[in-house]
Amino acid sequence: MASAREEILQRIRNARVPAAAPVVRGYLQEGPGGIDLFAERVADYRAIVHVVTDVPQALERLRGKRIVAPQDVPAEWLIDGVTWLHEPLTIAELDQADGVLTGCAVAIADTGTIVLDGGEAQGRRALTLLPDYHLCVVRADQIAGSVPEALGRLEPTRPLTFISGPSATSDIELDRVEGVHGPRTLEVLIVT
Amino acid sequence: MARNPVTWLGSPTFPKAAREALQDTQLRQNLRRATGTIRGRREAAVAEMTDWEMLRVAGEQIKDDVLARLDTLLVQLEESVTARGGVVHWARDAEEANRIVLGLCRDEGADEVVKVKSMATAEIGLNEALEAGGVHAVETDLAELIVQLGDDRPSHILVPAIHRNRSEIREIFQRRMGIEVSDEPADLAEAARVYLREKFLTTKVAISGANFAVADTGSIVVLESEGNGRMCLTLPDTLITVMGIEKLVPSWQDLEVFLQLLPRSSTAERMNPYTSVWTGVTPGDGPQRFHLVLIDNGRTSTLEDSVGRQALRCIRCSACLNVCPVYERTGGKSYGSVYPGPIGAILTPQLVGDMRDPQAASLPYASSLCGACFEVCPVRIDIPSVLTHLRAEAVEAKGRTAESIAMAAAAWMFREASRYEKAQKAGSLARFLARDGKITSLPWPGSKWTSSRDVPAPPAESFRTWWRKNRG
DSSP states (O other): OOOHHHHHHHHHHHTOOOOOOOOOOOSOSOOOOOHHHHHHHHHHTTOEEEEESOHHHHGGGGTTSEEEOOTTSOGGGSOTTSEEEOSSOOHHHHHHSSEEEEOOSEEETTTTEEEEOSOTTTOOGGGGTSSSEEEEEEEGGGEESSHHHHHHHSOTTSOEEEEOSSOEEEEETTEEEEOSSSOSEEEEEEEO | OOOOTTBOTTOOOHHHHHHHHTTOHHHHHHHHHHHHHHHHHHHHHHHTOTTHHHHHHHHHHHHHHHHHTHHHHHHHHHHHHHHTTEEEEEESSHHHHHHHHHHHHHHTTOSEEEEOOOHHHHHTTHHHHHHHTTOEEEEOSHHHHHHHHTTOOOOOSSOTTTTOOHHHHHHHHHHHHOOOOOSOHHHHHHHHHHHHHHHHHHOOEEEEOOSEEETTTTEEEEEESSSHHHHHHHSSSEEEEEEETTOEESSGGGHHHHHHHHHHHHTOOSSOSEEEEEESOBTTBSOSEEEEEEEOTTHHHHHTOTTGGGGGGOOOOOHHHHHOHHHHHHOGGGGOBSSOHHHHHHHHHHHHTOTTSHHHHHGGGSOOOOOHHHHHOTTOOOHHHHHHHHHHHHHHHHOSOHHHHHHHHHHHHHHSHHHHHHHHHHHHGGGGGOBTTEEOOOOTTTHHHHTTOOEEOOOSSOHHHHHHHHTO
């Protein structure tokens, strides 16, 4: 008896689907972009947005809290007066933290999205998932205008998380409610 | 061969189920409210995009290309996933897929698994199969949880509990979670958060579906809102992803089209809150064992039909359900399948693959052919054309029936003007059967017609007779 794999592949070949027309990518490749559009779109998801020039000063809001930070965030972000939690951290430790501070890989102005790829200042995926509050620092040059521009800047084989606002659900009467399993508060610092 | 669990065992045909559902005023009220809300929002989300039609065309073309090269792309996906530390399994049908997943859970020694909402696993009846094998599957999507705790069936692709309103959900939560909670959606969401938290933090095996798989990189993509997906995809040691073989896109770039089409079409958002992308296993981040189960379950036989195969372009957005006048009134459960609404009416019978099955054969008739579904479909599936094509197949499968004999007699009658006139005179007598201008039950053979539809009462005299009398 043929294996499931062989049988399925043979059945596909037997269907003799004709070759398809070449894909016409007539849609927009670029978006207007910009800090203002990105800030407006992030805020539409009921995330909190600030445009800042001085990151350490903006981080004063974390004073007195227990905040997870990946080991490789810029040293100046680790201000005094905050209990910084670094890896290795257990799931329970992450769950009990007050929040997490990260950078990002890319952001998308059109859709108000932040993308994490586990690279510099981002850490592994669980870090930005378990704490109930996520503060994300986005540099102006990381903001891509459109979805196509953003995907072009990403390495697909890295573990990626696209974040558009705090966790939400539309499962009750198709009405959006913010805050389910992921962080219920998302705060974004756009650095110019 | 085992029956395909894509339809629920013992479901009545669509007209019968619909007649019953229409009596449920609460259901109709819930659906009208929910579909009305989402229709308006989707329209606004789409109107914002000046290049929407170009995206739809590209989406259609990319998916057609996938179907044309499906064998090559699947092998390529298998190679890329394997190269990154994943294990790929192939399943011809639901039974084989369920056996593979149960075996993997047993290998891990798991008696409980957490699940991300997945149409593929609902289609194959995985939860029931796991339960029978001693493994309890916990649904973590809010709507799926409502369905699971309510011992209910799903009625919508995106929001399986769309038929429930907030006070019904409150009642289910209070009864099954043993808590006091208000009927505010925010409080209900909080209750689900608390209920599932411990499961997420301790369960070792997760099962997910996939929205897309990128053939050339081996990357798997899941779109979600609540974060339950991220929990399942990130925290457990082992991840098992079950995916229909048509869920592929050839390259990473192709996602730029679908990441724009899908959120706006399904939840009417510019982007859904969370999208996760992973490729095999990443050391130090997420599950360290990854299994991908590719399922056929009727897809290759659907692929053989040159008209019907476009149903395999579907990205499960559910926009067609939300605009369908039939779905809005009958609800999803009348379709007797995990795939309800217009897409279900063309996908379900093809996956079942047997038009002699009266329930499956009744689904292509669950439509007024108004065409709203085609207009909103982000991958331009011409649902009305496939519906009429499948109706023809259903008629053919029935062979010579009273209806086909009646149709042949009608053709004979229409060929001669004199025969036609005589028939009209005879037909006008039928008005004595009417009440309120409608005939709801004709004597045989007319009963074959009125069993599923009403007929307006014919006028006392035909237009021809009237014309002859007055103008002739």
